[in-house]
Amino acid sequence: MSFEAEIAAVFRAERGRIVATLIRLTGDWDLAEECVQDAFARALERWPREGVPRRPGAWLTTVARNGAFDRLRRKANEATVVREAAIRSLFDEPMDLDDxxxxxxxxxxxxxxxxxxxxxxxxxxxxxxxxxxxxxxxxxxxxxxxxxxxxxxxxxxxxxxxxxxxxxxxxxxxxxxxxxxxxxxxxxxxxxxxxxxxxxxxxxxxxxxxxxxxxxxxxxxxxPDEPEALGLLALMLLHDARREGRVDDSGELVPLEQQDRTRWDTGKIARGVELLETVLRRGSPGPYQIQAAIAACHATAAETAAIDWAQIAQLYGQLVTMNRSAVVELNRAVAVAMADGPAEGLALVDALTEAGELDGYHLLPATRADLLRRMDRRGEAAAAYHQALVLAPTDTERRYLAKRLSEVTV
Structure with missing residues (x-):
């Protein structure tokens, strides 16, 4: 890994924590972000010569903190020596705990x-x-x-x-x-x-x-008494358990039905299911718990053919009544298509298209294209894939959609 790539990885891992610490110390949001950015610029300059510190996060925090202190000191006039000393002591003191x-x-x-x-x-x-x-x-x-x-x-x-x-x-x-x-x-x-x-x-x-x-x-x-906090944690774990199966070794997107389930993290699945069952016993279901239940249907099925799409469609129906959104409606349309056939799902997708709430959202034409492909309406599917390809935000998704487009235009 190059120094630039290593520093970028540290930036992704540490930035949020360091910015939060600087905001706590200074109370100045813009100053905190600027000083953290400056610290990473210093790392790009010094680490290639001096090597990456044993604790890079601590190094960056110290540099950013000192930079913030220097900026505050420059803003102070000669009559604020006492204030300067107070600022320095604030930066050096351990963090106090609130209630x-x-x-x-x-x-x-x-x-x-x-x-x-x-x-x-x-x-x-x-x-x-x-x-x-x-x-x-x-x-x-x-x-x-x-x-x-x-x-x-x-x-x-x-x-x-x-x-x-x-x-x-x-x-x-x-x-x-x-x-x-x-x-x-x-x-x-x-x-x-x-x-x-x-x-x-x-x-x-x-x-x-x-x-x-x-x-x-x-x-x-x-x-601990907030059901939706546990529901959200369960949802995250159940999704994250499938992360390794979502792309192949070359970084290409793998659709759910083709994923290698042996790559899924069974420990996270077990933990997510345990949390979900615990919170559902409280009898106070909420949107995150419902979404976690949907994720559990996917994660616990022995194989793709065993996924209970009718149950998933029903759960999405409950979710719509709790927290209506066009994205949830689109997900429900996919589940309906899998449970009742692509024509049923397409009718729901077309209604969403006419409503216009998801204009510019690439997964709407991508979903429509997939349903049309399954119905062997290749020309319409190609047009929809092309629309999704234009809107797709990541390189991985664009490559996947381009592959699908080529399959219906051969």
Whole structure:
């Protein structure tokens, strides 16, 4: 691995934690991001000559922290010597715990971003920006809005936190419920971006998946009586268990029906199923628990032919009543097609196409193309595959769709 690739890997693994730590220390979101970026630039300059430090995350944190201190010191005038000393002591002191006892800076930051004073759409977007380092364009794509719109949301959210003096901490137990929904949404989107990247050369960003699972585990420990926290953790584990089967050794996408199930992580499947069964016994089902049940249907089937698509379609029907979204409707259409035939699924997909809610979403024409292919309507399938190919966000998906397109145009 080249130094550039190694540093990039460290960046993906450590950025969120370091940014969260700098925000805790300085209270300045933009300064934190700039100093972390500068620290990685220093690494690119020095590590090829000096070698990668034994603890690269600690090295980067120290460089970023010192850079932040230097910038704050330069802003101070000669009459603020006392303040400078106070700042230095703040940077050197161990992190104090709030009432929650949570030491994870990333989780603290997520709760800060999910303060009820912020608009719901801004909470999730801001967290993804500062925790993952996703570009504004990538986040805009995930929310299906323009980059300009997302830029305005992020700027306003940061200003709101600063102007309203929103504290950087996990709130006391009696205030947790008002932020739970947004925090769960953030963690799920974080995992989803790792499991199926919204842009770039790679379909799967493993570090994002691992970070999301770690944070969901911490959250479930913080809120052991919250069923949806356990449901979300079960969902992540059941999906992540199948990660190794989703691409082959050459990095090409492998559809579910062709995946080698021996590559799936049976330990994660068992853990996910155990968590799901535990939480379902509480009798308070929610959207994440339903999605975990769907994932369990896939993960526990002995072979593709044994998947209970009728059960999956029924579960998606329940999910629609709980949390109606066009993406959920599209997934339900796929399950209906597998259970009742492609014509039944195509009718649902065509209704979604006419509604226009998923315009620009590549999986809509990709799904339509697959159903048309199964019905041997090759010309229409080719047109739909071409449309999906134009919209597909990652190289892996584009190659897969191009292969499918070639199969119906031979």
């Amino acid at each position: 929650s006892g949570i030491q994870d800076d990333q989780l603290r930051l997520i709760f800060t971003c999910c303060h009820p004073a912020l608009p719901p759409e801004a909470r999730v977007a801001l967290t993804l920006r500062v925790i993952t380092g996703l570009t504004t364009a990538e986040i805009a794509s995930a929310f299906m809005v323009s980059e300009a719109t997302m830029t305005k949301r992020l700027v306003r959210a940061k200003q709101k936190i600063r102007n309203a003096g929103i504290p950087y901490r996990v709130p006391p137990a009696h205030l947790l419920p008002e932020r739970t929904g947004a925090v769960l949404a953030v963690l799920y989107l974080l995992f989803s971006e790792g499991y199926a990247a919204s842009a770039g050369a790679e379909l799967i960003r493993q570090q994002l998946c691992a970070d999301a699972i770690d944070l969901a585990t911490t959250l479930s420990q913080l809120m």
